[in-house]
Amino acid sequence: MKKNSSLLKDEKLKKGNAVVEGRNTVYEALRGPRKVKLVYIDRSISKNIRLKQISNLAKDKSVHIKLVDRNFLNKIGTQHQGVIAITSPYKYFSLSSLLNEIRNKNPVIVLLDGIKDPQNFGAILRTCQAFSVDGVVIPDRRSAKITSSVCRASSGACEHLRIARVVNLNKTVEKLKEKGFWVIGTSDRADISINQMEILCPLAIAMGSEQKGIGRLLLSNCDLVVKIKTSGKIPSLNVSVATGIILHEVMKKLKRI
Structure with missing residues (x-):
């Protein structure tokens, strides 16, 4: 079965970046110094209070939000709680x-x-x-x-x-x-x-x-x-x-x- 172009673009975006999953984890990534490039939210629970907070914070930081089906999130992570972020790699200090x-x-x-x-x-x-x-x-x-x-x-x-x-x-x-x-x-x-x-x-x-x-x-x-x-x-x-x-x-x- 052929993948659609949107999914191919999303997979390409993951290359060279990091995946952060889970509500508290994504929220703190948005508050921290790491560059968050894209946030996926499960459209079926997008009205959840914590997910709304994440969505509002992402908007404040001009981070693109994409509403997707849960099956899409399941292909990226197993403990996502309805939200996954694509970020820059974690930067260690010397x-x-x-x-x-x-x-x-x-x-x-x-x-x-x-x-x-x-x-x-x-x-x-x-x-x-x-x-x-x-x-x-x-x-x-x-x-x-x-x-x-x-x-x-x-x-x-x-x-x-x-x-x-x-x-x-x-x-x-x-x-x-x-x-x-x-x-x-x-x-x-x-x-x-x-x-x-x-x-x-x-x-x-x-x-x-x-x-x-x-x-x-x-x-x-x-x-x-x-x-x-x-x-x-x-x-x-x-x-x-x-x-x-x-x-x-x-x-x-x-x-x-």
């Missing part, structure tokens, strides 16, 4: 450009080592944005990237974060230390709990995967290694939950919340 953008007097950045699961990565980004973290650093390899699934898991928080990709986290820690950063690592084998930790700024917090934790060399490069005390039969925490607990403690000590 470490130097991220540091140059920071204006906070007591900056806090988060280093993620080996976080491969998109849901965990997205949840961590949502937590980082909630606590106004000044930047997130991930490695080029052995890490999830910013994808449609990660954007959705972060509820659009990735659109409002500075995220840098680096070749080597160990060398990044060395560079951060040269810039005066105090680096805290996390491990369930640490002797010091988070409520006892010393906070010096600028601060970098390293978080590792649930399976392997922070790499041995990276952990040895940290100025301080801390743990979260637990009392249950299962001592380990999901990495996104652990990140939230540590950031809450840090920001409370810094009087940023």
Whole structure:
């Protein structure tokens, strides 16, 4: 069966661009710095309050809106909630450009080592944005990237974060230390709990995967290694939950919340 010319144009538009799906995710993409080129809305539910908000915001930003059938959206994404946006690719920072953008007097950045699961990565980004973290650093390899699934898991928080990709986290820690950063690592084998930790700024917090934790060399490069005390039969925490607990403690000590 021959595809119509309209569908061919739409497929061509997707090439070299990114797909963002879901109501909160598309809404935040429109509010963020990323260029949104086109928004598809399911015509059968276009009167939905959230979809109307998206439509109004898109119009304010002069973004073209296209009402389509749900089947059309299903060919592009599986969790679209009736709306999909075609955007420019996500733009990562370099470490130097991220540091140059920071204006906070007591900056806090988060280093993620080996976080491969998109849901965990997205949840961590949502937590980082909630606590106004000044930047997130991930490695080029052995890490999830910013994808449609990660954007959705972060509820659009990735659109409002500075995220840098680096070749080597160990060398990044060395560079951060040269810039005066105090680096805290996390491990369930640490002797010091988070409520006892010393906070010096600028601060970098390293978080590792649930399976392997922070790499041995990276952990040895940290100025301080801390743990979260637990009392249950299962001592380990999901990495996104652990990140939230540590950031809450840090920001409370810094009087940023």
